[in-house]
Amino acid sequence: MEISFTDKDLEFRNEIRSWIENDYPKHVKEKQDKGEALTKEDITDFHKAIAAKGWMGFNWPTEYGGTGWTSTQIYIFQKEFGLAGCPPILPFGVAMVGPVIYTFGNEEQKKRFLPDILNFNTWWSQGYSEPGSGSDLASLSTKAVKEGDHYIVNGSKTWTTLAQHSDWIFNLVRTETTEKRQEGISFLLIDMKSPGVEVEPIITIDGAHEVNTVFFTDVKVPAENLIGEEGKGWTYAKFLLANERFGIAVVGAEIRQLNKLKEIVSKLNNSDLSRKVKKLEIDLSALEMSGLRMLSDIETKGHPGPESSILKIRGTEIQQRLTELFVEAAGEHALIYPGPKGHEADSQPDGPDYAAKALAKYLNYRKTSIYGGSNEIQKNIIAKMILGL
């Protein structure tokens, strides 16, 4: 057993660190640190910078223009970004649909979509959940009916993150009504500019416009936009989720947040709060180690072990707890909150500057235990797959 990274890995880490220090767009990092919302331009700026460095395909094989990094390097890369206060890379293109396209797509599709993902020329969204299909995703009812060389798509997708900026959306659609519901699902790419696609904003309780409902009314989608085979969409979706799980093992941003929280709390002379922070620090330390256990399993055995199944639940619990403790530290000053757009206060209220941002993040982060398979669904999966219940 060996807990340290190799010298080669540490050298790699230094390379990432020094690039972030010198070449990462400073205005993005500053906004992120202050907890301010990033604009479309900010998000584009930092993705373009990463793309220009050749690191956008951080999790892709070199064959498709990726970095070809090992799992350990991917881990270090993501952790350093989090530690430095850089916002996470949007997963929808590079981490979600990209690997599905290069694994299951045809040559034409690879040529058409992959370079734009690597250069961040296209924004992608994920079309999974529907108004009537949340945790029970396989019940989805958005229909794609084949007519000649097109599919006609009708239905709606919801909780669609950043769909207001998206050029493309990858969807799970029902192409057939089958006895086993999963078998009638296909994986279809839809151009957001197609006639019949409408995006309706959902404002979340923190006041942010992050998610949307996307409506499809008789949308004509060329059959060449189908990935892989009809009826195999569920398999591709599961493949995508397995890739997604890896990112959760990385705790850079949480460590940065915790250090900030410790600094705030150290000045408050509140021993009860200090103990809560200590408990959280221990939880985070355990989570980090669980992530490393998973990484070690992937590197040496080729697949994650049972410990990885707890990462989503524990990770999101810790993220939420962090936001709660910031609010607790703000005390009564957490009362003032920026109003709806156009009604924001003109000046900074009394109290610590992190107060309003802390509450916004607290409210926003209620989502983490709901998305990506709610934590209750995660427990169902552990009960069935690991405990054999």
Add this chain to the structure above:
Amino acid sequence: MDLNFSDEQKMLREEIQKFCMSDYTFEKREEIIKSGEGFDRDVWKLFSELGWLSLPFNEDSGGFGCGPVELSILFEEFGKVLVLEPYLSTVVLSGYIIDNSSFSRRVEFVEAITSGNKHVSLAYIEPNQNFDHADPETSAVNDGNNIIINGKKSLVLNGGNADDLIVWVSYHDKKALILIDKEQTGLSSIEFPTVDGQTCAEISFKDVSVSKDSILAIDEEAEALLNEAINLATLCVSAESIGCMTACYMKTIEYTKGRQQFGQPISKFQVLQHRMVDMFMETEVCKSLLYKAMLECDSKQDTKSKSVSALKYQIGTSGRLVSQEAVQLHGGMGVSDEMLIGHYLKKLVAIDALFGNSDYHLNKY
């Protein structure tokens, strides 16, 4: 970075598992407890023959030179079946101190321990203390070539069965660890059972006179030896409690699958399934903290004490949760003394009380 056990370590685990599963049944354990001895001398002899008593001792004193990783493996497996034998007090606590001291009869003592012929207990806790034992009231004073010891020690693990004691004393304006034969005049001992089926003793010293050669270490060296031994023992009981927790959730799964109520196995109820998932998750969290602490101790990193505190805090908290849930999900069977499950709860309570409880280590962290 590689968090896999080596082939040798896996073999060691298999060997211990084999013994625990086939030879250390619940009935066997009950017999040992009823004997009032605190442990079984034949089992101890077998541990010696299997080489397990030699694991952590330095090679130059005849041991195998194994570290925290191997000890964690041993204790995790012991925890699964609640082994009673005093490995912790004789081999880990006392063994570590003797083996790493400059004591002239070190090799002889290590040999006597590893051959299974000698038990040594560490006497460092005093009646008026709770978790902080830095300043002992028990004193040793010079008397020619001898030293005279007066005072009282409590909660001496396996103290009733010990042949010798390592006593933590004030020695003029310094501190010292002194090895004392339990047959010495002026030494008296009262034995008590502990909640986990083992025994401990209260030991009084009235003008006990021993040779100055019995001093194992003085001042900083003594303090360091005591702290290191306790650190290692904390790691061991933490690994042991992970064994207990693992057994708790596995046995609970097995029990709920077999228990029929309302026309179906109660394992089918989602509310119970999620509670068993929580038990599993708590165990995994502890395991991650164990790996961190054990590897940091192994490579002697500066952060090791902090990581051991994090671990001990967590196993205290998680251990209680997991074993209480195990009892709850076993229903009435969980509170029956004739069922094994309640004994895990007792063991985990005992472990929390040892070497600083959850609360103490959170403060220290």
